[in-house]
Amino acid sequence: MALIEVRDLKKTYGIGSVDIPALRGVSFAIEPGEFVAIMGPSGSGKSTLMNILGCLDRPSGGKYLLDGADASRLSDPARAAVRNRKIGFVFQSFNLLPRASALKNTLLPMMYSFERKDVKLARQILSSIGLGDRLHHTPMQLSGGEQQRVAIARALVNDPPVIFGDEPTGNLDTATGVEIMSIFQRLNEQGKTIVIVTHEADIAAHARRVLRFRDGLLESDSQQ
Numbered sequence: 001m002a003l004i005e006v007r008d009l010k011k012t013y014g015i016g017s018v019d020i021p022a023l024r025g026v027s028f029a030i031e032p033g034e035f036v037a038i039m040g041p042s043g044s045g046k047s048t049l050m051n052i053l054g055c056l057d058r059p060s061g062g063k064y065l066l067d068g069a070d071a072s073r074l075s076d077p078a079r080a081a082v083r084n085r086k087i088g089f090v091f092q093s094f095n096l097l098p099r100a101s102a103l104k105n106t107l108l109p110m111m112y113s114f115e116r117k118d119v120k121l122a123r124q125i126l127s128s129i130g131l132g133d134r135l136h137h138t139p140m141q142l143s144g145g146e147q148q149r150v151a152i153a154r155a156l157v158n159d160p161p162v163i164f165g166d167e168p169t170g171n172l173d174t175a176t177g178v179e180i181m182s183i184f185q186r187l188n189e190q191g192k193t194i195v196i197v198t199h200e201a202d203i204a205a206h207a208r209r210v211l212r213f214r215d216g217l218l219e220s221d222s223q224q
């Protein structure tokens with residue numbers, strides 16, 4: 001069974017009386033353990049797609065099945081619960097709580113779920129991605145690459161099957177971007193499904209499959 005399946009997915013934004021079609025009927029499936037890059041020019045619908053896949057937004061039409069469950073028809077609280085258990089999300093701008101330590105930021109998804117707060121696990125995850133000596137630093141005391149590592153730790157803490165990244169290296173220099181990609185690669189080797197949006201070919205080269213979008217449609221789907 002596919003981990004992610006979208007069928008004829010559509011999203012139209014309404015601004016006043018004008019309808020803007022951001023996704024115009026997109027279908028594909030992603031199997032467990034894949035590493036997929038989503039590419040396409042600005043305005044092609046990549047962020048819109050990621051927001052729907054990440055259960056941050058709802059489609060206007062079509063279906064989104066996540067791990068066999070229809071995520072397009074869930075109520076807001078049910079969608080939040082699915083997001084918490086099934087999905088880790090890494091953003092371009094890290095989105096960490098500025099006053100919380102690396103450890104507290106990592107524990108955040110556990111505070112929103114019924115899981116017990118597992119400080120030991122959060123420490124372990126932070127150590128495994130090279131932040132064992134930065135547990136009590138706040139985001140301002142960390143470099144961009146370190147902040148993105150904290151965001152990755154936060155995405156991992158509930159052990160979701162899939163990690164989504166929306167331009168996760170977009171705010172980082174090239175060398176740091178490569179380091180972050182090697183973390184995603186290692187996670188993928190350990191069995192996580194990884195789906196990232198990028199417009200850099202070097203970054204997409206870490207993935208094994210590239211979905212290219214144009215004008216709200218899937219233009220190509222290639223293994224590499």
Ligand code: ADP
Binds near residue numbers: 020021040044
């Ligand atoms: P990409 O991530 O590939 O740059 P987006 O998904 O951000 O593309 O945008 C796709 C289209 O939808 C664009 O025409 C964009 O202007 C429009 N769009 C995106 N978000 C909104 C929004 N919240 N309201 C209205 N239009 C939007």
